[in-house]
Amino acid sequence: MAEADRLVIKKSGCMGCHGGCGILVHVANGKAVKLEGDPECPNNEGWLCPKGQAGLDFLYHPGRLKYPLKRIGERGAGKWEPISWNQALGEIADKLTAIRRQYGPWSLAAGDGTKLDSVGWVADLFTWVFGSPNNFGSGRAQCFRPRRVSGLWTYGGYFMPDYLGNPKCIVLWGDQPDASNHNTILGINVLKALKNNPKLVVVDPRQTNLAKRADIWLRLRPGTDAAVLLAWLHVILNEELYDRKFIERWTNGPFLVRTDSGQLLTDPHGAYLVWDTASGQARPADLVVKPALLGSYEINGV
Ligand code: SF4
Numbered sequence: 627m628a629e630a631d632r633l634v635i636k637k638s639g640c641m642g643c644h645g646g647c648g649i650l651v652h653v654a655n656g657k658a659v660k661l662e663g664d665p666e667c668p669n670n671e672g673w674l675c676p677k678g679q680a681g682l683d684f685l686y687h688p689g690r691l692k693y694p695l696k697r698i699g700e701r702g703a704g705k706w707e708p709i710s711w712n713q714a715l716g717e718i719a720d721k722l723t724a725i726r727r728q729y730g731p732w733s734l735a736a737g738d739g740t741k742l743d744s745v746g747w748v749a750d751l752f753t754w755v756f757g758s759p760n761n762f763g764s765g766r767a768q769c770f771r772p773r774r775v776s777g778l779w780t781y782g783g784y785f786m787p788d789y790l791g792n793p794k795c796i797v798l799w800g801d802q803p804d805a806s807n808h809n810t811i812l813g814i815n816v817l818k819a820l821k822n823n824p825k826l827v828v829v830d831p832r833q834t835n836l837a838k839r840a841d842i843w844l845r846l847r848p849g850t851d852a853a854v855l856l857a858w859l860h861v862i863l864n865e866e867l868y869d870r871k872f873i874e875r876w877t878n879g880p881f882l883v884r885t886d887s888g889q890l891l892t893d894p895h896g897a898y899l900v901w902d903t904a905s906g907q908a909r910p911a912d913l914v915v916k917p918a919l920l921g922s923y924e925i926n927g928v
Pocket of ligand 1 (some may be wrong): 640641674676
């Protein structure tokens with residue numbers, strides 16, 4: 627058998643999302659013929675989501691864009707002709723240079739979708755090199771950064787569900803972790819946790835796969851997520867279902883809030899104050915004080 631005819635299995639990584647799942651690519655006659663999950667990859671342990679499994683369709687799809695196309699005819703007419711990379715890059719560079727000369731670099735804005743490593747440079751680096759601060763993306767405004775910042779402010783870091791800690795209840799809110807390893811939340815860990823039969827609550831207008839096996843499937847009306855969350859928080863607070871020691875020590879839950887401005891109360895050095903139940907006075911939050919979580923207090927006329 628000639629070398630080229632032999633079936634070769636090569637290790638690779640899927641770039642379908644953030645998951646970075648390991649894949650084994652079966653190659654015959656120089657062509658990839660089959661994909662399977664790499665059992666040695668800790669991210670997916672041999673598992674591949676539907677998107678990963680469809681990788682060959684993506685690779686060999688006849689409609690896949692593999693070279694630059696230039697519109698010919700009217701916009702919207704759907705007529706294109708292939709051009710060389712040199713021509714494409716040259717024309718784009720000429721137009722961007724003319725725009726920068728006429729309107730200045732800030733006239734360029736570029737955005738991308740979720741911050742996959744493979745496309746992040748489009749908005750970030752390119753606009754920076756061009757001289758424009760105008761780059762944007764859903765990862766910055768609606769997704770990753772708000773999560774990161776809210777985690778930092780309330781929890782001290784990036785929070786991740788502890789699926790491997792044998793949870794008794796799992797809540798999936800508009801989420802399909804069995805379908806992809808999004809944002810490093812490894813779907814395989816959710817599937818492992820579900821083997822121990824925790825209570826499963828799925829909040830989703832659609833009947834997803836996991837909604838079918840959920841103990842409670844909440845079909846929200848669009849736009850009512852916040853109301854449901856506030857209702858849950860109301861019950862959690864009123865029935866003291868939270869981890870009090872954790873809230874006292876590791877969150878800003880005990881910080882005093884000024885009723886006149888809604889801002890957190892600080893001492894003259896800027897330290898956040900809590901009400902210390904042991905000494906009966908406001909003190910900077912530290913590990914010694916026993917902070918109150920609820921109550922109203924008057925402190926120096928505030
Ligand atoms: S979760 Fe799916 S799409 Fe994402 S890297 Fe893994 S196999 Fe690819």
